[in-house]
Amino acid sequence: MLTKEENERMCRVGPGTPMGDALRRYWIPALLSADLPEADCTPKRVQLLGENFVAFRDTNGEVGVLDEACPHRGASLALGRVEDCGIRCLYHGWKFGTDGTIQDTPNMPNPQYKDRFKAPAYPAFEAGGMVWVYLGPNDKEPPRPHFRHFDVDADHIITRAVVQPCNYVQIMEGFVDSSHLTILHQDALASVETGGFVSTESTSRIAADAGPRLEIANTDSGFCYAAIRAVPSEGDPVEHARVTTFTAPIFSMQAPDNVFIAAVPMDDESTLFFNVFWDIEKPINTEPLLTQTLEFFGLSPEIIDRMGMTFESWKRPDAANPNNHFLQDREGMEAGTTFSGLPDFVPEDAAITNSMGPFYDRTREHLVPADAAVIRMRRLLLHCADLVEKGGEPIGVRSDKSQLRAVAADLDPGQRWVDLIELQDQDAW
Ligand code: FES
Ligand SMILES: [Fe+2]
Missing domain, CATH: 3.90.380.10 (Naphthalene 1,2-dioxygenase Alpha Subunit; Chain A, domain 1)
Structure with a gap:
């Protein structure tokens, strides 16, 4: 038996909750590798720990995990096009690499603009038929697990x-x-x-x-x-x-x-x-x-x-x-x-x-x-x-x-x- 407070503490996983913060310190599986069967295939919307992400496999076969919401004005990148080593938002065409690098901003003519920031991107690797992701603080990323x-x-x-x-x-x-x-x-x-x-x-x-x-x-x-x-x-x-x-x-x-x-x-x-x-x-x-x-x-x-x-x-x-x-x-x-x-x-x-x-x-x-x-x-x-x-x-x-x-x-x-x-x-x- 747990108290109500202990139960809530153990079970709630959203950002800023004690357990959510702890879970974000581990590498966790996010989706199956088979969910992204080939380069430039349909991206996959992923919900983890109360937050929404998009996973995609780029032209080189590398998997990227980004926030689902486009950093321009929040459209879902799961609707995006995966092409030329990145994922392109359908709304205004901003395009992102697997590491969040902004590759293109068609509605912002200044080419330097895209170098000023990145889309939130999360380290990922594939093993055991799964895509593993780390969602925690950058400076606390642990070594990849090996089962x-x-x-x-x-x-x-x-x-x-x-x-x-x-x-x-x-x-x-x-x-x-x-x-x-x-x-x-x-x-x-x-x-x-x-x-x-x-x-x-x-x-x-x-x-x-x-x-x-x-x-x-x-x-x-x-x-x-x-x-x-x-x-x-x-x-x-x-x-x-x-x-x-x-x-x-x-x-x-x-x-x-x-x-x-x-x-x-x-x-x-x-x-x-x-x-x-x-x-x-x-x-x-x-x-x-x-x-x-x-x-x-x-x-x-x-x-x-x-x-x-x-x-x-x-x-x-x-x-x-x-x-x-x-x-x-x-x-x-x-x-x-x-x-x-x-x-x-x-x-x-x-x-x-x-x-x-x-x-x-x-x-x-x-x-x-x-x-x-x-x-x-x-x-x-x-x-x-x-x-x-x-x-x-x-x-x-x-x-x-x-x-x-x-x-x-x-x-x-x-x-x-x-x-x-x-x-x-x-x-x-
Ligand atoms: S909302 Fe994605 S490019 Fe505008
Ligand atoms: Fe069982």
Whole structure:
């Protein structure tokens, strides 16, 4: 449970808010690289942390992120033309490079005028199928993060983003909530086939125990926790540890070490939820594994459209929403063919987190030991806000993220779960 003040402080992300200032100190994903598929393609409007931006790919293939509003008189640059290494505003033709340099001002004949200032532009780079952007103060820009999946070949990695009409923290609480896997996602876990994307052994162990014991260890960029489940066995009792990593401020790695997720606030009540899956051994971004993987997670184009998880569908009245019970299959639930009545996995999470309302009030909840990692995550976020408010740097902006892992494994007698991920002693925060 949080006080109303703590909840507001943790969840509000606009400019000048404590959490908004903290989030602006990190590199965050803004859109998919695939949203800008080729040089000089249609630009993309992007909303991040309560502000509007335009992203475009110039003639050289370089991505630029600028304020959406043209610095002349505020027309949307998302309507602009992308040509000759810049984006040109439709209204009076001012043109800007990826770094905000003003290249042309047709209605201002003095050629020196355009050298006097720049359009607000934000550093960006591409990795892991995403465009990453830094929105904070120029003199505080941290090094670019490097997560393990940045090194995976393009045909071995699938990156998708869905939109949700709720605050980002609601989504992130699901990242660190192992007990809901056993209940909400039980149909998906039961459907996993041997050799598929997620191993049967791991998923059958999740199914065995809805009340795992949670143990948590801080890292220099957040924390790892193990959900330890007692697994029925014929011989000595077996303990299974599912270790999840949470990295400040919005990232998580999920077992069995092939899922990276990020909840990027668009504003206080909407979130862009990135899902990245990879496989070092085999290409999954080619058929048939691409379709199989997307269907397993409920991210096929047909499902995310019907469930209102795309920019085209999320406000459409016939897409899943509270007024139509998120299109839940109540007949299937009665007949016993589905537990949740929702498409497996991500749409289940989306319906649940959206059902909490766009901005969840944490003053009236009843937390239990299975929520220990949720509590740790909230504490981490509030701590980051405190640090930045006091003039410091938030947790983990400069830490090495390339070794962060998640894993699921049975523990040998006497084995510590932290050894599964080779977690060295780290600076506690
Ligand atoms: S508003 Fe963009 S050029 Fe005038
Ligand atoms: Fe979930």
